[in-house]
Amino acid sequence: MTTPHARAALPAPLGLLAELTHRCPLACPYCSNPLALDDRADELDAATWTRVFREAAALGVLQVHLSGGEPASRRDLVEIVAAAHEAGLYTNLITSAIGLDIARLARLQELGLDHVQLSLQDVDAARADRIAGYAGAHARKLAFARSVVERGLALTVNAVIHRANIDRVTAFVELAASLGAGRVEIAHTQYYGWALRNRRALMPTRAQVHQAMQEVERIRQRYADRLVIDLVVPDYYARRPKACMGGWARRSLNVTPSGRVLPCHAAETIPGLTFWSVREYPLQAIWRESPAFQAFRGTDWMAEPCRSCALREVDFGGCRCQALAIVGDAGATDPACELSPHHPRMLALAEQDSEDADIHYRYRGRPVRAAVTATQTR
Amino acid sequence: MHERDTPKLPDRPRLAPGVRLHFDTMRDAWVLLGPERVIETEGPACEILRRCDGSRTVDQIVDELVTLYTADRTVIAGDVADMLAELVTKRMLAA
Numbered sequence: 001m002t003t004p005h006a007r008a009a010l011p012a013p014l015g016l017l018a019e020l021t022h023r024c025p026l027a028c029p030y031c032s033n034p035l036a037l038d039d040r041a042d043e044l045d046a047a048t049w050t051r052v053f054r055e056a057a058a059l060g061v062l063q064v065h066l067s068g069g070e071p072a073s074r075r076d077l078v079e080i081v082a083a084a085h086e087a088g089l090y091t092n093l094i095t096s097a098i099g100l101d102i103a104r105l106a107r108l109q110e111l112g113l114d115h116v117q118l119s120l121q122d123v124d125a126a127r128a129d130r131i132a133g134y135a136g137a138h139a140r141k142l143a144f145a146r147s148v149v150e151r152g153l154a155l156t157v158n159a160v161i162h163r164a165n166i167d168r169v170t171a172f173v174e175l176a177a178s179l180g181a182g183r184v185e186i187a188h189t190q191y192y193g194w195a196l197r198n199r200r201a202l203m204p205t206r207a208q209v210h211q212a213m214q215e216v217e218r219i220r221q222r223y224a225d226r227l228v229i230d231l232v233v234p235d236y237y238a239r240r241p242k243a244c245m246g247g248w249a250r251r252s253l254n255v256t257p258s259g260r261v262l263p264c265h266a267a268e269t270i271p272g273l274t275f276w277s278v279r280e281y282p283l284q285a286i287w288r289e290s291p292a293f294q295a296f297r298g299t300d301w302m303a304e305p306c307r308s309c310a311l312r313e314v315d316f317g318g319c320r321c322q323a324l325a326i327v328g329d330a331g332a333t334d335p336a337c338e339l340s341p342h343h344p345r346m347l348a349l350a351e352q353d354s355e356d357a358d359i360h361y362r363y364r365g366r367p368v369r370a371a372v373t374a375t376q377t378r
Numbered sequence: 379m380h381e382r383d384t385p386k387l388p389d390r391p392r393l394a395p396g397v398r399l400h401f402d403t404m405r406d407a408w409v410l411l412g413p414e415r416v417i418e419t420e421g422p423a424c425e426i427l428r429r430c431d432g433s434r435t436v437d438q439i440v441d442e443l444v445t446l447y448t449a450d451r452t453v454i455a456g457d458v459a460d461m462l463a464e465l466v467t468k469r470m471l472a473a
Contacts, residue, residue, distance in 0.1 A: 012405070014416055060402075062411060062416055063416065088400070114396055115396040152395055153396070154396020154397070154412075155396075156396065156413050156414075182396065182469060183413050183414075225385065226470070228469045243439065296381040322418070345416060
């Protein structure tokens with residue numbers, strides 16, 4: 001029911017998350033990718049991505065985030081980066097560095113790559129490699145980071161935070177600064193996909209979260225003249241929900257490896273939504289009219305307490321996928337909000353998970369250890 | 379604001395790695411793009427940013443804007459210094 005008037009009022013998206021592949025050499029247990037991954041055989045080819053980038057730019061998108069999986073697992077990454085740049089998009093590569101050698105990095109830079117975001121799992125190699133599920137990853141990442149900076153490329157270090165590394169937030173920032181990064185993301189784990197499955201092994205205690213938040217404030221002041229520190233907040237212990245995606249279908253689009261277009265990374269967990277594919281529709285039509293984008297756009301879908309809330313256009317009711325995961329209803333208020341009747345239960349889940357003394361990760365594509373299987377039924 | 383919060387300006391301002399000015403044809407505006415940052419710019423701000431290419435001193439940028447806007451040099455110098463200080467604080471100028 002898109003009237004011409006409503007179309008005119010619809011804001012243009014700013015960002016496109018292009019998930020080039022779900023393949024990844026790492027198996028980080030905090031990964032928010034879906035449990036069922038797209039097959040390599042179904043991946044969009046470079047020519048289709050080229051069209052998608054042009055359509056995105058015409059729609060108003062300014063920045064593309066090339067992600068995955070590991071985008072370097074694509075042999076045609078060079079062609080894809082060139083296409084993104086030629087479409088006029090600010091091109092950001094989100095990588096683990098594994099499988100991306102310096103010669104290819106140099107080629108990406110020549111072709112217009114604007115920025116590199118590198119994930120680090122910990123500040124200590126043994127711990128980091130255990131989280132990544134990949135021996136030797138940390139050392140390669142540090143060498144890669146130095147090459148990025150030496151080449152004059154902008155570097156962001158992304159640190160996903162959870163119970164096994166939350167006590168080293170300050171050390172993460174110090175390491176990023178020593179590598180020459182211009183920006184650090186201290187990203188508390190968001191519990192979707194594999195992270196939700198591993199929540200019991202990942203959830204920090206409330207005291208740890210409190211301490212980590214204080215550390216970030218202190219270190220932000222200390223490094224104000226050297227680094228930008230961005231924080232992705234931990235919402236299980238929050239009082240107000242995050243403005244997930246800046247509002248559903250309001251600022252960005254997410255294209256999966258096989259071409260389905262989602263309003264957010266985890267949207268496919270929501271039953272009953274119909275996603276359109278770039279193989280069948282132009283991006284502009286998907287943005288404006290696809291059922292999944294229309295489902296929770298704006299505020300009309302809201303029930304109480306969101307519907308009459310003064311903050312409904314500030315946080316947009318929080319996260320739909322989290323409402324589904326915890327409450328069982330994607331149309332409910334995000335239980336991270338203390339106005340949700342389910343808020344105490346979400347808090348209790350976090351506290352209960354955080355008290356588990358053992359940390360057993362369930363790694364994507366790897367055998368599950370017996371000790372872990374025993375906990376699966378809870 | 380404490381004294382120490384006023385950042386030191388570079389001699390020849392240049393946008394930081396990963397930061398660039400882009401003309402957005404859809405919105406008909408210049409935007410400053412950086413990692414996870416989109417900043418809309420207009421008029422004088424854009425004229426200042428376009429000159430942050432590492433070849434001009436702050437004084438030269440001020441001179442060019444005085445000519446461009448036929449405005450009072452003191453006012454322009456103040457505006458340029460304020461804007462550059464803000465960019466330094468946001469880590470959008472090269473050190």
